[in-house]
Structures are given as C-alpha cells and as structure tokens.
Amino acid sequence: MFAASKFTPTPRKLRREKTSASSCSSDVDKDPVHVYCRLRPLKETVDAKSCMVLSTPQEICISSESKGIRREMSYKFRHIFTSYATQKEIFDHIGFPLLEDLLKGKNGLLFAYGVTGSGKTYTLTGDRNNPGIMPRCIDTLFNSIKDLQTPKFIIKSDRMNGFEIQSETDAVQDRLNENRLLRATRNCRKLNGDSSYFVNEGTMIPLVNQSNAYAVFVSYIEIYNNSVFDLLDESSNGKTLQNKILREDPNRNMYVNGVVEVEVKTAQEAFELFLTGQKRKRMAYTNLNSESSRSHSVFNIRVAQLERLPVDSDGRPIIPETNLLTVSQLSIVDLAGSERSSRTNNTGTRLKEASAINNSLMNLRTCLEVLRENQQTNANKIVPYRDSRLTYLFKNYFEGDGNVQMIVCVHPAITDLEENLHVMKFAEMTQDVKVQKSEPKATPIITKKTISKRVATPAKVMNHKTNLLTNIPVFKFDVNEIDLCGSIINDIIDVLKQKKTKSNEIHRVNKTFRKRLVDIDKECLFNKAQIDNLNGLLQRQQSKTSNLETKINLIETKNGVLGEKNKELNEMVRTLQNTIDEKDLKLNQNLIEKERTRQKLALASEIMSQELDAKLKKQRDHLNAAMVAKDMQLKKVREALEAEVTVDVNTEVTIQPPQTPKSPKTQSTVDYSKRYTPRRRSKSCEEKWLEHNSIKPVPLGTVLQPSMKKRKSVTKLTKASDVTNPKQSKYCLLAQEQDTDGEIETKVYKGDIVPTTGGGAQVIFNDVERLRQQSPTASD
Numbered sequence: 156m157f158a159a160s161k162f163t164p165t166p167r168k169l170r171r172e173k174t175s176a177s178s179c180s181s182d183v184d185k186d187p188v189h190v191y192c193r194l195r196p197l198k199e200t201v202d203a204k205s206c207m208v209l210s211t212p213q214e215i216c217i218s219s220e221s222k223g224i225r226r227e228m229s230y231k232f233r234h235i236f237t238s239y240a241t242q243k244e245i246f247d248h249i250g251f252p253l254l255e256d257l258l259k260g261k262n263g264l265l266f267a268y269g270v271t272g273s274g275k276t277y278t279l280t281g282d283r284n285n286p287g288i289m290p291r292c293i294d295t296l297f298n299s300i301k302d303l304q305t306p307k308f309i310i311k312s313d314r315m316n317g318f319e320i321q322s323e324t325d326a327v328q329d330r331l332n333e334n335r336l337l338r339a340t341r342n343c344r345k346l347n348g349d350s351s352y353f354v355n356e357g358t359m360i361p362l363v364n365q366s367n368a369y370a371v372f373v374s375y376i377e378i379y380n381n382s383v384f385d386l387l388d389e390s391s392n393g394k395t396l397q398n399k400i401l402r403e404d405p406n407r408n409m410y411v412n413g414v415v416e417v418e419v420k421t422a423q424e425a426f427e428l429f430l431t432g433q434k435r436k437r438m439a440y441t442n443l444n445s446e447s448s449r450s451h452s453v454f455n456i457r458v459a460q461l462e463r464l465p466v467d468s469d470g471r472p473i474i475p476e477t478n479l480l481t482v483s484q485l486s487i488v489d490l491a492g493s494e495r496s497s498r499t500n501n502t503g504t505r506l507k508e509a510s511a512i513n514n515s516l517m518n519l520r521t522c523l524e525v526l527r528e529n530q531q532t533n534a535n536k537i538v539p540y541r542d543s544r545l546t547y548l549f550k551n552y553f554e555g556d557g558n559v560q561m562i563v564c565v566h567p568a569i570t571d572l573e574e575n576l577h578v579m580k581f582a583e584m585t586q587d588v589k590v591q592k593s594e595p596k597a598t599p600i601i602t603k604k605t606i607s608k609r610v611a612t613p614a615k616v617m618n619h620k621t622n623l624l625t626n627i628p629v630f631k632f633d634v635n636e637i638d639l640c641g642s643i644i645n646d647i648i649d650v651l652k653q654k655k656t657k658s659n660e661i662h663r664v665n666k667t668f669r670k671r672l673v674d675i676d677k678e679c680l681f682n683k684a685q686i687d688n689l690n691g692l693l694q695r696q697q698s699k700t701s702n703l704e705t706k707i708n709l710i711e712t713k714n715g716v717l718g719e720k721n722k723e724l725n726e727m728v729r730t731l732q733n734t735i736d737e738k739d740l741k742l743n744q745n746l747i748e749k750e751r752t753r754q755k756l757a758l759a760s761e762i763m764s765q766e767l768d769a770k771l772k773k774q775r776d777h778l779n780a781a782m783v784a785k786d787m788q789l790k791k792v793r794e795a796l797e798a799e800v801t802v803d804v805n806t807e808v809t810i811q812p813p814q815t816p817k818s819p820k821t822q823s824t825v826d827y828s829k830r831y832t833p834r835r836r837s838k839s840c841e842e843k844w845l846e847h848n849s850i851k852p853v854p855l856g857t858v859l860q861p862s863m864k865k866r867k868s869v870t871k872l873t874k875a876s877d878v879t880n881p882k883q884s885k886y887c888l889l890a891q892e893q894d895t896d897g898e899i900e901t902k903v904y905k906g907d908i909v910p911t912t913g914g915g916a917q918v919i920f921n922d923v924e925r926l927r928q929q930s931p932t933a934s935d
C-alpha cells in the first residue's frame with residue numbers, strides 16, 4: 156500500500172539508521188500533523204442549540220453548563236471550517252495541497268475523525284450534488300495529467316506493493332486480455348455511466364512535471380472488526396470478502412498483501428470503482444446515523460511516474476530497459492465514528508462493531524500519544540502500532556514517510572458535547588506530533604521484458620546503447636597502434652556481448668525469482684489458511700480434551716467412591732454369606748434331627764397303632780360280649796314285660812344302640828356316643844308320663860303322691876308305639892308288694908324315654924320312689 160519500488164530493497168539496517176537519524180534530525184525537517192476542524196450544520200431533528208462559537212478561524216470556544224457550573228474550553232486548530240463552509244472550500248484547503256504533493260511524488264495521509272454522524276463521510280466523499288474531497292482529488296488529478304499518462308499496463312502492479320515496467324508488446328497483450336474479460340463478464344468496472352460523484356470543475360494542479368509519464372492506480376479497502384478486506388476484490392463474486400493480511404515489503408513499508416490495484420485512465424473509471432467498493436462497504440442504520448459506517452475505509456490513489464517515454468516514428472512509446480520510477484500515494488481514510496453504546500443503544504452485531512471501532516480509535520490515540528511523548532521527552536517507548544490493523548497499516552506515515560493531515564468533524568449540538576470534548580482533546584494533542592517531511596523517491600526499474608524487435612528504431616538502439624555503455628571499461632589506444640584497433644573493437648564487442656548475456660541472465664533469474672516469490676506467497680497464503688484451520692481444529696480439540704479430562708477426573712472420583720462402597724458391600728456380602736452358611740448348617744442339622752424324630756415317631760406310632768389295634772380288638776370282643784349279655788338281658792326284660800312279670804328294679808334296663816366296633820380303616824364309622832346322647836327335653840315343655848300299672852293296683856294311701864301331671868296309664872305294653880309315642884317323654888313303672896308287716900309298699904321306677912336311631916325307644920331308669928303307708932300306732 157505504501158510507495159515502494161521493486162529491485163531496490165533498502166536493507167533493514169539502513170532503514171533503522173534512517174529512522175534514528177530522523178529522530179535526531181532538526182524540527183526543520185519535520186512537519187506537525189495538520190489538524191483541521193469542520194463543524195456541520197445542526198441536525199434538523201435536534202432542537203438543541205450549538206454550544207460552540209468560533210473565536211478566530213483557528214480557535215473554537217466550547218461552553219457548557221452542568222449542575223449550575225459553567226465551563227468554557229477553547230481548542231486551536233490549523234483551520235476551523237464553519238457549518239457554512241462549502242465542499243470546495245474544504246478541498247481547496249486540504250485536498251488540493253495533498254494532491255500537489257502527490258504529483259510531486261510525496262505521500263499523503265488524510266483521515267477524518269469524529270463522533271458518529273458528525274459528517275466524516277460527507278466531508279471525504281460527499282454526495283451527488285456536493286462531492287467531497289476524494290472525488291475532487293480524482294477529478295483534479297486527471298485534469299492535471301490528462302495527456303501525460305502512460306499507455307495502460309506499461310506500469311503494472313505486482314500486488315505486493317511493487318510495480319514492474321512491461322514492454323509495449325506485453326502491455327498490448329494485457330490490454331487485449333482486459334477487453335476480452337470485460338466483454339465476457341460485463342465487469343462492473345465497465346463504465347456504466349453512473350457518475351454520481353463525477354465533478355468536473357476543471358480544477359488543475361498548475362506545475363505538473365511535463366517530462367514525466369503518469370499512471371494512476373486505485374485500491375479500496377476496509378478495516379472491519381480489526382480485519383482487512385479488499386473492497387475491489389472481484390474474486391469474491393458476491394460472496395463474503397476474504398480477510399487480507401498486512402505485510403512489510405523489503406523497504407519495511409506496510410501494505411495489504413494481494414490487494415487489487417486497478418490502473419485507471421479517467422476520473423470516471425475511478426468513481427466507478429469507488430462506487431463498486433462503496434456497495435461492499437459495511438454501513439448500517441444506528442440511532443445516531445441512518446447510514447453509519449461500521450468500518451474504517453481507506454481509498455488509495457497511487458501515482459507512478461516515469462521519465463517521459465520517447466516515441467517511435469509511428470508514435471508508439473519506446474520503453475527503455477531501465478527507468479526511474481517514482482511512486483507516491485494518497486490515502487483517504489474515513490474512520491468509523493466513535494460512539495457511546497449508552498447513546499446508540501446498540502446491541503448484538505452493532506455493539507460488537509462499535510467495540511471494535513472504539514478499540515481501534517483508542518489505539519490510534521495511544522500511538523499518537525506515545526509518539527508525542529517520545530518526541531517531546533526523547534523517550535524511546537514502543538509505539539503499539541501492531542495492536543490494531545488501522546495503526547499498523549499507517550505506521551510508515553507516522554514514522555516519517557508522508558504528510559499526515561486530519562480533519563475533525565464535529566456536530567456542535569449539546570447532546571454530542573461530552574464525546575466532542577474527547578475528540579477535540581485528541582485532535583489538539585495530535586497537532587503536537589511531528590512527522591518527518593516526505594521526499595519523493597525515484598527508483599530505477601528494469602523493464603520486465605526486452606524491447607520488442609518490432610518497435611526497435613535507431614533512436615531506440617541509441618537509447619539502448621547509451622544504457623548499455625554505462626560501466627563499460629575504458630579502452631585507450633594509440634594511433635600508432637592502429638593495428639590493435641580491430642582487436643580492441645572485438646574486445647569491446649565481447650564485453651558488450653557478455654554484458655548483454657549477463658543482463659539477459661539477470662532478467663531471466665529475476666523473472667524466475669519473482670515467479671517463485673509469487674508462488675511462495677500463494678503457498679504462504681494457502682499455508683496460513685491451513686494453519687488457521689488447524690489452529691481452529693486444535694483449539695476445538697484442546698477444549699474437547701480438557702472437557703474430557705474434566706469428565707475423566709469426575710468419573711475417577713466417582714469410581715473411587717463407588718470402589719469404596721463396593722468394598723463395604725463385598726464385606727457385608729461376605730458376612731451375610733457366613734451367616735447364611737451357619738444358618739444352612741443349623742437348618743441341615745435341624746432337618747436331620749427332624750427326620751430322626753419323624754422316624755422315631757413313625758416307629759412309635761406303628762407300635763402304638765399295633766397296641767391300639769390289639770386293645771381295640773380286645774375291647775370290641777368285650778363289647779360284643781357285653782352286647783350279647785345286654786341283648787340277653789333285654790330279651791329277658793321283654794319277656795318279663797310281656798309275661799307281666801316283675802322286673803328286678805335294681806337292674807337298670809338300658810336299651811343300648813347296636814355297637815359297631817371302631818376300625819380306623821372303616822370309613823363309615825358312626826360315633827354312637829354322640830348320636831345316642833339322651834336328649835334333654837326343655838323343662839318348660841310339659842312332661843307326659845306313661846304310667847305302667849298292674850291290672851288292679853292297691854290304692855296308695857300315702858300323703859305324698861308321685862308328681863305326674865299328665866299321664867297315660869297302661870296295664871300292658873302291647874306294641875312298641877305304646878312307648879315310642881313322641882308325646883311321652885317319661886316312663887314310670889308301679890310295683891306293689893307287701894312287706895313283712897303286711898304293709899303294702901309301692902315303688903315307682905321312673906325313667907326317661909329316649910328314642911333310638913332304629914325308630915324305637917329305650918327307657919333309662921334314673922329314679923325310684925318308694926311310697927309306703929305306716930300307722931303311727933303300729934309298734935316299731
């Protein structure tokens with residue numbers, strides 16, 4: 156980006172010497188940074204009054220009142236433009252001198268600084284009706300060099316801050332290529348008539364060196380979020396612009412690597428390019444400016460000057476093998492406005508942009524402060540140019556390779572006061588910084604290719620010879636040694652041949668070297684992109700690894716805790732296992748014991764069952780015998796009853812149900828003891844007696860009589876139903892006999908009639924009453 160010429164690298168050492176020399180040089184060789192101030196008209200929407208008054212064209216007075224305290228401050232600048240100042244006035248004061256210097260081969264830097272919306276873009280660019288400094292510079296430049304321009308592509312940018320001079324043949328070839336490209340792609344560089352900024356007021360620089368041929372190149376870059384982008388880069392094809400890197404050339408001049416530098420031959424072409432770049436520039440709506448620049452933009456105009464080329468008989472230029480090339484550059488920088496987020500209320504992307512803008516402006520301020528301190532106190536502090544792209548790109552200017560000018564734009568409303576005070580303070584301080592006066596530097600350049608045979612003319616040959624004959628050894632000869640002339644001429648021819656061969660060889664080597672350099676540069680870019688990718692990958696991997704490590708640590712800690720728990724549980728399991736084993740053992744023992752007991756019981760039960768069987772058999776036999784005896788007795792009782800014989804009352808007559816021997820094996824076992832349990836009749840139930848008398852009983856004649864309310868008296872039991880009648884529940888048998896005294900004794904045998912299962916009944920005697928009459932007179 157900075158003026159430089161190839162093939163004449165200044166060693167770093169020399170450069171350092173120069174820097175130190177410059178620092179020691181007297182103030183006569185230095186120029187202070189020229190700072191101008193421009194007040195813009197008050198915004199219509201703001202009803203605030205202006206808080207600034209011009210005391211003189213160089214001094215501005217700012218008054219403010221806060222909390223009842225009135226403050227007044229004044230700032231001095233090289234010149235202050237009021238809000239009535241026209242764009243032309245501004246150009247005449249600032250742009251014109253810069254342009255003059257540019258055509259004299261001197262570099263210049265003009266930057267506009269100020270709060271957002273203060274009129275920086277307006278001042279530098281302007282609008283259709285009021286073109287700013289930049290379009291006026293372009294216009295004036297082309298007005299001045301109109302007929303002094305080199306044919307296109309004679310001087311060609313190598314995109315590494317250098318230029319090369321081409322032969323006319325190569326230039327023609329390039330021109331054809333360009334035309335072909337324009338036709339094929341309808342490139343936006345093709346003139347489309349949009350000359351929004353085109354002004355032609357005919358302004359010209361008067362004393363332009365007429366013996367030089369000029370070539371003008373423009374480039375347009377922006378620094379957005381501290382990254383550099385080429386606004387004329389057509390390769391982006393509407394996609395996102397590629398981030399460019401800043402480099403130092405062999406002369407330690409900063410430049411944007413690979414930036415597109417377009418050679419323009421008319422002002423209109425330059426405007427077209429500017430508009431193309433402007434469309435790509437990042438602008439956005441903010442609370443304070445509807446079209447706020449979100450980046451710093453730099454429009455570069457480079458002028459390359461060659462000694463005027465001779466022309467052949469056809470009027471075509473004759474390109475010498477070497478020539479002095481002077482390159483100068485004017486950088487017009489539209490800084491993004493400083494802004495306070497409290498006023499803009501920016502968020503998201505806008506806020507990020509604002510932060511990048513403020514950071515780079517702050518760094519610009521720091522650099523200038525350090526520079527001033529170094530100059531004023533002879534200190535040797537490091538100027539932090541590298542901290543932001545903006546300052547790094549322009550470091551050469553501040554170190555003395557160009558004229559630096561600043562225009563401070565101010566909106567004089569009270570609302571902007573606080574921010575304006577900061578701006579003014581900085582601007583005033585900047586004036587104290589002194590910059591080495593820049594001098595034009597002409598660099599010898601070797602033509603890229605040998606002169607085309609087609610354009611060779613005697614004039615050219617002469618020129619060619621003149622160049623080649625420099626540094627040729629001097630051959631002296633005497634007229635007496637005229638014979639030697641032939642050999643001397645041969646020697647001269649040899650030397651010339653050698654020189655030409657060498658020159659050709661150098662050119663070839665040079666060409667190869669340059670090609671290699673370009674390749675290396677491309678490789679470097681590619682490698683850089685790859686390194687960036689790899690770095691990104693590495694960072695991602697590193698963050699992944701650290702995440703994983705954290706996870707592993709956590710897992711290990713958990714694992715340790717779980718291991719401890721596991722140990723405890725294992726211990727518990729072992730204890731429980733032991734308990735289970737012990738219990739199992741006991742259980743087994745119990746089972747064995749139980750089995751033994753069961754076997755014993757089975758044996759005992761077998762024995763008992765045998766014994767019981769034997770006893771049962773014995774009892775059954777006994778009962779059978781008893782049954783037989785009973786049956787016999789009953790038979791006798793029946794016979795006795797039937798024969799109306801007196802029953803032996805002492806014998807209890809019981810009709811037993813038939814007894815079946817109990818056998819455990821017989822299923823139809825009947826529990827007769829239960830079945831034949833005498834049923835007790837309810838006492839409330841009235842008892843009915845069956846009174847069994849003799850045919851003619853003797854009257855009882857006793858005071859007490861047997862208690863039988865209801866009775867049925869019979870003398871003979873003829874049929875079973877006499878007894879089984881269910882209404883009768885009591886039976887009594889009256890028996891009378893005479894004792895030894897001749898007294899009649901009546902015995903009443905009482906019993907319950909109990910029904911039997913066979914449908915019969917049995918009488919169970921349970922009471923005997925003896926009734927007897929005794930005379931009180933009878934002797935005992």
Ligand SMILES: Nc1ncnc2c1ncn2[C@@H]1O[C@H](COP(=O)(O)OP(=O)(O)OP(=O)(O)O)[C@@H](O)[C@H]1O
Nearest residue numbers: 195196271272273274275276277444447448491492
């Ligand atoms: N001197 C002036 N005369 C008339 N209009 C002006 C002047 N200065 C600025 N303006 C107008 O003010 C508005 C904001 O100006 P401009 O865009 O130049 O501000 P800026 O400082 O570049 O802002 P930012 O830093 O946000 O990009 C524009 O509409 C512009 O036309």
